[in-house]
Amino acid sequence: MKHRHQLVAGLALAISAAFGHAHAYPSKPIRLIVPNAPAGLADISARLVAAKLTEAMGQQVIVDNRVGAGSTIGTAMAVKATPDGYTLLAVFDSHASNPHLFKNIEYDTLADLAPISLLVRGPLLLAVHPKLNVKTVQDLVQLAKMRPGALNFATVGPGSPARLLMELLKLEARIDVTNVPYKGAGLAVNDLVTGQVDAMFATVPTLNGFVKAGRLHAIAVTSEKRNPAVPGVPTMKETFLNFTAESWVGILAPAKTPRAIIAQINSEIVRILAQPELKTRFAEMGYETVGSTPAEFDRWIRVETERWGKVIRSQKITIE
Numbered sequence: 001m002k003h004r005h006q007l008v009a010g011l012a013l014a015i016s017a018a019f020g021h022a023h024a025y026p027s028k029p030i031r032l033i034v035p036n037a038p039a040g041l042a043d044i045s046a047r048l049v050a051a052k053l054t055e056a057m058g059q060q061v062i063v064d065n066r067v068g069a070g071s072t073i074g075t076a077m078a079v080k081a082t083p084d085g086y087t088l089l090a091v092f093d094s095h096a097s098n099p100h101l102f103k104n105i106e107y108d109t110l111a112d113l114a115p116i117s118l119l120v121r122g123p124l125l126l127a128v129h130p131k132l133n134v135k136t137v138q139d140l141v142q143l144a145k146m147r148p149g150a151l152n153f154a155t156v157g158p159g160s161p162a163r164l165l166m167e168l169l170k171l172e173a174r175i176d177v178t179n180v181p182y183k184g185a186g187l188a189v190n191d192l193v194t195g196q197v198d199a200m201f202a203t204v205p206t207l208n209g210f211v212k213a214g215r216l217h218a219i220a221v222t223s224e225k226r227n228p229a230v231p232g233v234p235t236m237k238e239t240f241l242n243f244t245a246e247s248w249v250g251i252l253a254p255a256k257t258p259r260a261i262i263a264q265i266n267s268e269i270v271r272i273l274a275q276p277e278l279k280t281r282f283a284e285m286g287y288e289t290v291g292s293t294p295a296e297f298d299r300w301i302r303v304e305t306e307r308w309g310k311v312i313r314s315q316k317i318t319i320e
Contacts, residue, residue: 001122014165024178025170026057026059026230027059028088028264029059029060029061029077030061030062030087031061031062031081031086031088032046032050032090032251033064033078033087033089033134034046034063034089035066035068035071035073035075035078035091036065036067036071036074037067037184038065040092040185041092041120041203041205041249042249043063043090044250045067045120045191045249045282046063046068046251048060048281049251049269049273050275051200052272052278053265053268056268058115058267061088062299067190069102070094070098070102070157070158071091071095071098074089075089075098075107075113075131076105077256078252078253083114083253083257084258085253085257085261085262087253087254088252088253089113089253090249090251092248092249093160093161093247093304094157094160094317095301096173096301096307097159097305097308097309099305101158101310101311101317101318101319102319108299109156110302113242114150114253114254114256114294115252115294115297115298115301116262117269117271117291117292117294117297118248118271118297119249119251119273119290119291120249120282120287120290121246121287121288121290122203122227122237122248122288123164123222123227123245123286124201124222124245124247125163125203125206125207125208125218125220125221125233126140126200126201126219126221126222126236127200127207127210127216128199128216128219129192129195129217130214130215130216131191131195132217135217135278136219136234136239137186137219137220137234137239140199140219141175144173144175148176149177149178150175150178151178151198151199152180153178153197153199154178154180154182154188154191154192154197154199154200155179156181156182156188158237158318160184161247162243164181164245164308164311164317165222165245166179166240167185167235167311167315168245169243170315171311171315172242172243173240177199180197180204185202188200189202189207192216195287201280202224203286204221204227204229204230204246204285204286208286218233218263219234220234220236220239221234221235223246224237224244228283229284230286245288248300248304250292251269254311254316262294266294269291271291273290
């Protein structure tokens with residue numbers, strides 16, 4: 001009888017162990033949806049982190065670009081996915097402005113997604129064409145006041161950082177400039193470099209090569225502090241105290257994803273972003289790695305959403 005009890009107990013332990021092993025997370029590949037185009041900041045960040053997560057978690061993390069409708073299509077796909085940790089979402093700045101731009105958005109930005117970690121953050125660069133003969137933000141503002149509506153700013157969509165920062169500058173400096181919308185950053189930058197438009201806010205990697213080549217002039221970065229990737233370039237805050245903004249990327253999951261899985265992914269991401277290799281890679285692009293807690297990233301999203309909502313309402317920005 002004793003042996004029988006031992007046999008039953010041993011069998012129960014074996015079944016329990018097998019069951020636990022079969023359901024250990026992750027036990028299959030993970031999909032990381034990027035609702036933005038390939039080669040952009042969100043895509044680059046997602047792919048760098050996905051490669052490291054694949055190594056760390058023993059399952060492939062597959063980046064899946066789902067572009068459209070200002071990144072809302074891919075985001076909606078993530079929201080509707082089974083909340084089991086096998087679908088994640090990498091979002092860019094527009095995640096915080098979209099709720100104020102799209103009337104029929106299919107999800108609640110704050111309620112339907114669970115923040116995991118802020119990955120990277122960094123400034124945008126305000127650059128002008130050399131023909132303007134503008135060296136500082138003050139010069140640009142003075143020129144805009146002398147010629148209301150004459151200066152053209154390239155933007156990429158109503159909810160893009162390029163557009164929102166242009167509108168913020170109009171508010172802070174009380175100037176009138178003309179918005180020239182483009183369907184893609186490549187077209188906008190090309191027209192800026194050739195002098196078809198006068199100025200643009202864009203990420204440091206997008207513009208810095210042209211700045212170094214002398215084809216564009218960088219007059220400010222939008223972060224709190226000056227950035228070593230663009231040495232000598234002052235901050236917007238040095239001219240307008242309330243003018244700070246950063247480009248950023250973070251990872252979320254469907255809202256009901258188990259907290260234990262959220263914590264596991266967060267722990268791996270924080271460890272990955274602390275690696276010197278990744279820190280250096282992002283620093284070369286003008287970004288710093290973050291690796292926040294889920295709660296910190298939640299606060300970040302809420303602050304960004306409220307801040308850009310005020311700008312959008314004040315400037316009456318709509319989807320064009």
